[in-house]
Amino acid sequence: MEKEKEMxxxxxxxxxxxxxxxxxxxxxxxxxxxxxxxxxxxxxQDGLRKLLEDFIVxxxxxxxxxxxxxxxxxxxxxxxxDIPYAKFIEMFHFFEDSYSNVLNENIPADxxxxxxxxxxxxxxxxxxIVSEEYFKIKDSTVxxxxxxxxxxxQETAYHLERxxxxxxxxxxxxxxxxxxxxxxxxxxxxxxxxxxxxxxxILLKPGKLTPAEYEEMKKHTTIxxxxxxxxxxxxxxxxxxxxxxxxxxxxxxxxxxxxxYPLGLKGEDIPLSARIFALADAYDAIVSKxxxxxxxxxxxxxxxxxxxxxxxxxxxxxGKFLQISDQFQAIYNHYTNHEQKTSGQR
Ligand SMILES: [Fe+2]
Ligand SMILES: [Fe+2]
Numbered sequence: 001m002e003k004e005k006e007m008x009x010x011x012x013x014x015x016x017x018x019x020x021x022x023x024x025x026x027x028x029x030x031x032x033x034x035x036x037x038x039x040x041x042x043x044x045q046d047g048l049r050k051l052l053e054d055f056i057v058x059x060x061x062x063x064x065x066x067x068x069x070x071x072x073x074x075x076x077x078x079x080x081x082d083i084p085y086a087k088f089i090e091m092f093h094f095f096e097d098s099y100s101n102v103l104n105e106n107i108p109a110d111x112x113x114x115x116x117x118x119x120x121x122x123x124x125x126x127x128x129i130v131s132e133e134y135f136k137i138k139d140s141t142v143x144x145x146x147x148x149x150x151x152x153x154q155e156t157a158y159h160l161e162r163x164x165x166x167x168x169x170x171x172x173x174x175x176x177x178x179x180x181x182x183x184x185x186x187x188x189x190x191x192x193x194x195x196x197x198x199x200x201x202i203l204l205k206p207g208k209l210t211p212a213e214y215e216e217m218k219k220h221t222t223i224x225x226x227x228x229x230x231x232x233x234x235x236x237x238x239x240x241x242x243x244x245x246x247x248x249x250x251x252x253x254x255x256x257x258x259x260x261y262p263l264g265l266k267g268e269d270i271p272l273s274a275r276i277f278a279l280a281d282a283y284d285a286i287v288s289k290x291x292x293x294x295x296x297x298x299x300x301x302x303x304x305x306x307x308x309x310x311x312x313x314x315x316x317x318x319g320k321f322l323q324i325s326d327q328f329q330a331i332y333n334h335y336t337n338h339e340q341k342t343s344g345q346r
Contacts, residue, residue, distance in 0.1 A: 005062050007118040011099070012059035014106050015052065022098045023049060040087065047074050064122070068129050075130035079137035088134060089127070099123075139186050142245075146189035149196050152203065158335040159284055160189040166280035169327045173320040174276070187245035188277055191252045194224025206291055218253070218261045225250030247271035252278050257311045267314075275314040279305060279321055282312070283328055298329045 015022065026048050051074055058067035078088050099119055107115050146160055167184045195203055198220050202213045209217060228245045251265060251274035258266035270278075286301040302325050309318035321328070 004118045004121065005064070007115050008059050008064075008122060009062050011103065011115060011119055012056050014102055015099070016056045016060065018102050019052060019056065022052060022102065025098050025101070047078055050074055067122075068126060071126050071130050072133040075133035076137050079134045085131075085134060089131070142186060143189055146193060149190075149193045152200070153192060153195050159288065162331055162335050163191070163277070163280045163284050164188040165331045166283060166328050167276050169324055169331070170276045170280060170317060170320060173324050174317065176272075180273075183241035183244045184248075184273055184276065186241050187248055187273075188280070190224065190228065190245045191248050191277060191281065192220060192224065193227060193249060194220035194222065197223035197227075208292075221250050221253055221262045244271075244273045247273045248277045250274070252281055254278070255312045256314050259311070270314075275317055279313050279317055282308075283321075284332070287332055298325070298332070301328075 027045065051071065054067055054070035054074075058064070058070060075088075100116070103112060103115055103119070143160075150160055164185050167188050168181050171181050171184050198217060202209065202216050205213065225246045228242060228249055231242065248271075250262070251270050254260035254263065254265045254270040254274060255278075256267060256270070256275070258264050260270075283301050283305060286296050286304055287298060289295040302322070305313060305318060305321060309315045
């Protein structure tokens with residue numbers, strides 16, 4: 001470990017010597033590839049210069065933690081400036097090429113491999129930290145979008161927070177992997193994002209919808225799924241969780257027996273994420289007060305969901321729900337208490 005640190009310190013000094021060459025090399029690669037528009041280019045150039053300067057200052061002092069924190073800061077700026085992830089990571093690979101060149105020219109061949117691996121190790125650590133930071137910003141943007149959509153709607157406060165937690169509890173009880181749990185937590189809140197595209201006169205209508213209005217309302221599923229698909233297209237990056245967002249937005253009103261909407265999908269043709277979310281969403285709707293209905297008890301919700309097994313809901317998921325329904329109640333109570341505590345504050 002100490003030896004690795006020492007090598008990194010030496011490499012930092014080499015970078016200090018070669019700094020202007022390295023930056024020129026980066027800019028050359030960027031311009032040759034024309035991967036960025038002028039505004040993105042300016043942000044990236046700036047980011048890369050800071051990156052290199054951080055590299056030199058922190059690493060010359062052997063301060064790996066400081067170096068990683070500096071990179072995390074740059075990643076946050078890049079995410080806030082809306083540079084797509086693929087382009088952002090491309091920058092890091094240019095960086096990798098450049099340090100390989102510097103090492104090749106300056107380190108004797110018999111030591112080269114050890115230096116390369118020390119730097120490579122650090123590079124991977126950096127990539128994982130900057131990616132995490134980048135997506136932390138992106139994910140909070142996703143949640144903010146969902147919250148905005150919710151403002152237009154009549155859902156009760158904390159509906160998004162509760163439904164994402166119920167779905168994680170269900171997914172856990174179904175032994176789904178960490179990636180699945182993380183994704184459903186992130187994208188569940190987007191389920192009704194398509195309601196932005198529904199006219200207020202229908203969305204906010206206090207009474208019962210006419211059949212024609214109900215048909216309009218149903219479109220929030222396809223509007224939402226298509227909006228998220230277009231984001232995936234524009235960003236040219238297929239983050240798995242965005243695909244799950246499409247599934248949930250598009251299919252959270254499908255029913256297990258094929259009687260739901262918009263497509264009337266049946267059984268396992270309904271994506272698993274949407275089958276899980278449908279139950280979470282229904283539970284919350286039953287136990288919450290809405291303008292058109294009063295809040296029912298947890299016991300009533302359990303009864304209705306049990307009755308909907310095989311018709312509305314996937315029976316396997318209902319089975320798991322029945323085993324962990326006390327967790328649902330705890331989540332609901334947690335947010336309801338929170339709501340009571342914070343109401344009255346503005
Ligand atoms: Fe919905
Ligand atoms: Fe909902």
